[in-house]
Amino acid sequence: MRILVIGSGGREHALVWKLKQSSKVTALYCAPGNSGIGQMAECISDLSATDIEGLLAFAEEKEIDLTVVGPEASLLAGVVDAFTSRGLEIFGPNQAAAKVEGSKRFAKELMEKYQIPTGTYRAFTEAKEALAYVQEQGVPIVVKADGLAAGKGVTVAHTLLEAEQAIREIMDERAFGEAGAQIVIEEYLMGQEISLMAFLDGETLRPMVIAQDHKPVFSGDQGPNTGGMGAYSPVPQIADSLVDEAINTILIPMAKGLKAEGINYLGVIYAGLMMTEEGPKVIEFNARFGDPETQVVLPRLENDLVDVLMATVHGELHSTQLSWRKEAAICVIQASKGYPGSYEKGAVITGLEESKSSDSILFHSGTIYRNGKWLTAGGRVLGITALGADLTRAREKVYQQANNIQFDGVHYRKDIGAKAAEAVEKG
Numbered sequence: 001m002r003i004l005v006i007g008s009g010g011r012e013h014a015l016v017w018k019l020k021q022s023s024k025v026t027a028l029y030c031a032p033g034n035s036g037i038g039q040m041a042e043c044i045s046d047l048s049a050t051d052i053e054g055l056l057a058f059a060e061e062k063e064i065d066l067t068v069v070g071p072e073a074s075l076l077a078g079v080v081d082a083f084t085s086r087g088l089e090i091f092g093p094n095q096a097a098a099k100v101e102g103s104k105r106f107a108k109e110l111m112e113k114y115q116i117p118t119g120t121y122r123a124f125t126e127a128k129e130a131l132a133y134v135q136e137q138g139v140p141i142v143v144k145a146d147g148l149a150a151g152k153g154v155t156v157a158h159t160l161l162e163a164e165q166a167i168r169e170i171m172d173e174r175a176f177g178e179a180g181a182q183i184v185i186e187e188y189l190m191g192q193e194i195s196l197m198a199f200l201d202g203e204t205l206r207p208m209v210i211a212q213d214h215k216p217v218f219s220g221d222q223g224p225n226t227g228g229m230g231a232y233s234p235v236p237q238i239a240d241s242l243v244d245e246a247i248n249t250i251l252i253p254m255a256k257g258l259k260a261e262g263i264n265y266l267g268v269i270y271a272g273l274m275m276t277e278e279g280p281k282v283i284e285f286n287a288r289f290g291d292p293e294t295q296v297v298l299p300r301l302e303n304d305l306v307d308v309l310m311a312t313v314h315g316e317l318h319s320t321q322l323s324w325r326k327e328a329a330i331c332v333i334q335a336s337k338g339y340p341g342s343y344e345k346g347a348v349i350t351g352l353e354e355s356k357s358s359d360s361i362l363f364h365s366g367t368i369y370r371n372g373k374w375l376t377a378g379g380r381v382l383g384i385t386a387l388g389a390d391l392t393r394a395r396e397k398v399y400q401q402a403n404n405i406q407f408d409g410v411h412y413r414k415d416i417g418a419k420a421a422e423a424v425e426k427g
Contacts, residue, residue: 001306002027004059005041006049006079007070008034010333010365010383011291015068015305016041017361018298022306029062031055035374036364050077059088066091068309069267072148072288076102080267091309093267097258098287100269104146104184107285114257116250118282119187127171130183134163140188144284145170147179152340154225156188189274189281194235195293196243197270198251199308204317205255205269206308207247209300209324210235211293212420213272217340219415226340227380230416232330232391233296237423238275246273246280254285266312295363295383296329330394330417331385332402336366337409339379347408349374349381360386360401376407391421 001024005015013036019025020040033043047054049071059067067083069075069092076098083090092098100107105123110116123146124130134141134157143166145153153176157163170180198207211233217223250271258265270286270293290297298305302323311320336343349367352374356362363385366378384401388394395417402412 001025001065002063003029003306004055004062004064004067005030005033005070006055006067006074008032008037008049009070009291010363010380011289011294012070013037013363013365013383014294014298015070015289017363018301018305019068022304024304024306027062029058029064031058034364034377035367035369036362038369049074050079052077052079052082055079056082056086056088059083060086065089066306066309066313068092070288072098072101072286075287076148089313091267091313093265093269093287097263097265097267100254100258100285101287102148104144104284105182108184110254110257110261111282114253114260116253116257116282117279119189121184121186123182123184125182127167130167130171130185131164133185134167135160137185139163142186142188143167143170144184144186145176145180146182146184147176149176149179152176152225152227153179156225189276189283191274191276192235192238193283194238194273194275195231195270195290196246196251196273197268197290197293197297198247199312199317200255200265200267200269201312201315201317202259202264202266203315205247205251206317206320206322207251208297208322209233210238210243211290211296212417213290213293214413214416217335217413219413224340226335228290228292228333229335229413230330230332231290231292231296232328232394232417232420233293233300234328235420236391237420242275242280246271250280250282266315292331292333292383295331295361295385299329299361299385299387300325300327325387327387327389328391328394329385329387330391330398331363331383332398332412332416333365333380334382334384334402334405334407334410334412335380336376336378337411343379344409345375345377347376349376349405349407351405354404357397357401359388360384360397381407381410391417391424395421
């Protein structure tokens with residue numbers, strides 16, 4: 001099979017890495033890809049992830065058998081609809097289905113309609129009304145840009161001043177562009193947050209193992225939210241019974257609700273959940289693989305990913321069972337100085353060759369190889385994933401690797417998976 005992966009980050013590198021292991025793959029491309037991905041696949045760097053006509057032309061010219069969509073922006077730009085209309089096989093939800101991520105208000109309305117547990121909310125198109133609502137509700141409270149903001153359009157406000165600043169930044173200053181034309185203000189939920197992804201072929205749902213992401217930029221959950229600073233799987237402090245409850249009260253009702261709305265959802269549906277005292281509640285839905293959750297979930301998947309993707313596209317998941325490795329996986333994101341704010345590019349990265357090992361994987365997110373040197377080229381630069389018999393061993397390996405890789409201004413959280421590892425040790 002000839003496969004094209006759309007995207008350029010660590011998630012796409014993980015997809016390429018997993019697909020590369022399949023004996024069914026004869027040619028592997030990534031558009032636009034990055035220099036790290038280029039070690040495993042042919043990168044088409046002059047094609048952006050939202051250049052639908054260019055991607056179509058490439059897929060037809062190269063006789064691509066399956067295209068796999070990584071980023072949400074591509075889905076919401078309608079790449080799946082365009083490929084499907086030309087008779088090309090593509091993995092990912094269409095534009096109507098991807099709206100579960102593209103509009104937080106749309107997702108909330110669906111949850112309300114189909115009685116899916118989530119926090120109370122109100123949506124606003126006027127900053128003045130939003131400010132009045134926050135003053136009435138009090139804090140803590142959550143302020144979200146309605147549209148796509150690369151994981152950064154969310155503020156958990158613990159003071160009225162923080163909430164007001166977030167509203168003005170999103171609506172008046174348009175820090176996230178048109179994504180902030182509308183905002184959603186939500187109840188603050190307390191508990192442990194987990195990521196629960198599943199393959200959905202319109203009818204059958206196949207949940208993946210859960211992971212826990214770390215959104216705030218600094219250790220101890222300090223600082224602004226990011227696209228994700230690291231993740232781990234499994235999440236031993238979350239009981240299997242709670243995961244089953246989340247599948248039965250959230251994922252399955254959402255799958256049925258989408259079908260009832262006339263939406264044929266083919267791809268990954270991802271529920272960001274808070275395990276509250278009242279049970280699992282939805283923080284948000286995403287329409288694609290998570291980043292960095294994919295970097296810890298796919299290394300644990302024993303199935304041939306090609307088989308799972310094709311079963312999803314063809315509506316045959318009912319005959320597919322997922323199998324998972326028992327080992328724990330941890331991913332630590334190394335970021336550029338200043339991220340998630342403005343940051344410089346072009347810092348020389350050292351230690352990459354020395355850090356190659358059989359039980360760790362380097363997923364490139366924001367790197368470029370130029371004149372014989374690896375350089376930083378993004379906010380999130382590298383995702384270092386390590387596998388171990390348990391979380392403690394995986395943490396030891398991943399941080400040893402992280403210490404070996406250096407560049408000017410490098411920073412990363414030192415506590416990815418720490419609480420979970422402590423919980424395991426305590427029994």
